[in-house]
Amino acid sequence: MSQFGYRGKGLEFLTNNKIEVGSQVKIHADLVYSGVIMPRYEHSDDQHIVLKLKNGYNIGLDLDKIKEIVIEASPAIKKGSTYNAQPDQRLPKILLLSTGGTIASRIDYRTGAVTPALTASELNASVPELAKIANIDAEVLFSEYSENLLPEHWIKIAEKLDSYARSDYIGIIVAHGTDTMQYTASALAFSLSGFPKPIVLVGSQRSSDRPSSDAASNLIAATRFLVNSHSSGIFVAMHNNSSDEEIACNWATRVRKNHTSRRDAFKTVGGPPAYIIKSETIEKDKLFEVPQREYNPRIKFDNRVLLIKYYPGLNPKIIDYAIDSGCRGIIIEGTGLGHVGKTMYQAIENARKKGLFIGMTSQCIDGMVRMTVYDSGRDLLNLGVVPLGNMLPETALVKTMWALANSKNSEEATSLMNENIALEFSD
C-alpha cells in the first residue's frame, strides 16, 4: 500500500514520525533543510522523502542520511479542502488549460493523487508566485500523457482555445506532456494561425524525485511572458539551459525535443529561441517577428499521412503500403539536402500518379532542403516531390495533415504547403 505516493520504508518513516504530506518540517541530514513534505509519484523508490524548499526547489532526501526531523507546522491545507487563494483583481487574467503530462500531475502535491486533475486553487497553492503575477483560472481539458495524444486531441485543444480567442484572458498556458508537445504546438500554430493572444505550451522534464523540478520555473516564466511580452501566437516555454533563471520561449513550428531527459531538451532548430525569459527581463531575439495574420481558425486534420525516414536498404514497398492504406500524403525525411536512393523512384512515381502529396524534409534536422544541387534531388523534383525548405520533419507532417484537411483538392493542399503560414519556413 502507498499513501501520497509513499510506500515501504518511506511511508513507515513518515508514519513513525507522525508527519503528513504538506507538513512544514526541519530536517537535519548532511545539512539542515526547512520545507514542506511533498508527495511522491507512482513507482518512485521508497528510500527518499521529497521536500519543497523555500526557494521553490524540490529535493529528495535519503532516509538513511536523516538524523532528525522536527515538525514546524501541520499541513496548511487538509486533504480535499479548498485553498483560499485571494486573487488580486487588478492583475491581468490568464487561463491555464491542462491536458495532462508530468507537469499537471506533479503540481498537485497537496492531495497526493497521481491523477493530473488541476484546479485554480491547487495551482496557486503549489506555485504561489503565480498569484502575484496574474489572476489564473485553470481548466482541465483532459488528462493524458502526451504520447497518447492524437490529432483528435489537437482538435479539442484548438477548439477550446478558439472559444477563448475573444475572452478577457490576456493569454493562455497549455500544460502538456513533453513527448509530443512539439507536434501539438505545430498543430495549434496552423489551425489557429493569427490567434490574437499569446498561447504558451508548458511542460516539465523532471519528476518530483529529482532535486529540482522545472514545472514551477517554466510556469512562472510562461505567466510572466503572457503578462509582459505583448506577443501573440503559439510558443513552447521550457528551460533554455541548466539554470532555472533562463526559460526559452520557442516559436511553435521551429522547436524540437532534442534530449530525452534534460530540462533544456527543447531547442529552436537553426537559431535562437524567439524570447528568453530571465528573472528580471524578457529578451526578444532581434530577428524574430510574430507573423501578422488575420485570425483564421481552420481546425481540421486528416491523419492519413505517412512519415517515412529514408535509409539504405529501405524497402520501396513502404510507399505501396501508403497508397494501399489510403494515405493522402507522405512526408519523407530524406538524407542530406533532400535525397532518397534510386530504388525508391518508381514507387514515388506511382504514389504521385495516385495523387498523393509527397513532401521532402531532411533527417539532418538542421539546414535547408535544396533539391537542385545534385542529380538525385532534381530527379525527385521531376517526380513531383515538393521540397520543404527548412521546415522540420515533424512540423511538415502536422502541416500536411492540416493542409489536406483544409483544402478542396491536391493542388490547393500543395499550395497551402508552400505558403508560409506560421514561420514554418524561415531564413
Next chain:
Amino acid sequence: MSQFGYRGKGLEFLTNNKIEVGSQVKIHADLVYSGVIMPRYEHSDDQHIVLKLKNGYNIGLDLDKIKEIVIEASPAIKKGSTYNAQPDQRLPKILLLSTGGTIASRIDYRTGAVTPALTASELNASVPELAKIANIDAEVLFSEYSENLLPEHWIKIAEKLDSYARSDYIGIIVAHGTDTMQYTASALAFSLSGFPKPIVLVGSQRSSDRPSSDAASNLIAATRFLVNSHSSGIFVAMHNNSSDEEIACNWATRVRKNHTSRRDAFKTVGGPPAYIIKSETIEKDKLFEVPQREYNPRIKFDNRVLLIKYYPGLNPKIIDYAIDSGCRGIIIEGTGLGHVGKTMYQAIENARKKGLFIGMTSQCIDGMVRMTVYDSGRDLLNLGVVPLGNMLPETALVKTMWALANSKNSEEATSLMNENIALEFSD
C-alpha cells in the same frame, strides 16, 4: 558543350584568354588573386571560374568582376598524363579507398571529369600536402553518391577493408558521400569490430563552386590521424566547426549528420568527438577509449528491418505491413524516453508473437531511452520491446540488420543487440 565542367560564358572566357584548366594565373578583380584554374562540376553556373589559391582554398570568381587575367604558367600536368609523384618510401603507407560522393568527384580537378575515378597520382596532385605525410595508394571501389548506397555496398566496402586487415597499410581512408556516411560507418563498426588499424571515412560538404572546399582539409587531417594517432577502429573525419584548422574525428556509431550543408554537419551526439585534429596536434577526448576486441569480421546484413518514427496519428497498420512484408525486425524512434501511443500496442504485440525483434530508440536523438520511468514505457517492455539506451536510431537500424544476419535465432539476435559491440552504447 562543356570542357572541364566549364560551359557557356565561362568556357568562352577561358577559350578567349587561351587559359587551360591547371594553368597558373594572376587575376585582377576586387583584389588580386594568384592560383591554379580548377575545373567546374556538372550543373554549375557559367558565370564563375574557380581558382585554387596558394593557401589551398578554392574561390569562385565572377566573370563580370574580372578586370584582367595573366597566365603565369601552363598546366603542370597535361590531360591524361601521369603525375610523377615521388613517394617518400620512408613514410608510412596508407590506402585511400574511394566509393564516390562529392569528395571523390571533386578531387579529380586535373582531368575535369565528373566521374569520381581517383588514382593515387591524381590524389597526390590535387592535395600535394598528402605526399608529405604518407605514401598513399588509391583504389576506386565504386562511384556512387551515398544516397544510392545499399547494404550490399556496405558488404563490398567491408570485404575490401577486411582484405587489407593484415596488409602493410597503417590505416585506410574511405572517401564517401556524406548523405549516408553515418550508416556506412556503423555498418563497418559492427561488421569489422576489432579491426586492427584505423579506418577513417572522409567526405566533403561543399561543392567546388563555394569559396572553401573541405575536401582537402578533411583528407589531410584524416591522413595525419592515420599516421600519428596509434588508434584503431572506424571513424568519421569532418570539420569540427567553421574553421579549416579543426577537424573532428568522430567514433563511427556515435556520429550523425546534423545539418544539410554546413561543413561541420557531422557531430558526435551527446559528447565531444573522439579526437580533434588541429594543425599541430591530435587531441584525444579524455573519456574516449577504443574498445579492445579481437578482430572478428562478420560481414552480413539482413535489410528486412523497418525503421518507424512514431507520431500522433500514426496508423498502427504500419506494423502489420512490416509483418506482411517479411520484416524480421523493427526499430522504433519513439517519443521522449522511449514511448509510443497506446494505439500501437496491439500491433506491437502481434509483431512480437510473430517473432519480430522490436527495439526502441528516441526521436529526441540525444539522451537515454529509459522505459521504466512511466507506465507507457513499462507497458512496452512488457510487450517485449527492447530498450536501446542511447544508441542512435540510425545506428540501431544498422545494428539490427547486422545482428539478424549474424545470429541463428531471435534470442541470439536480441543478445547481440544488447551487447556493446562498438561503443553504440555509451555513458
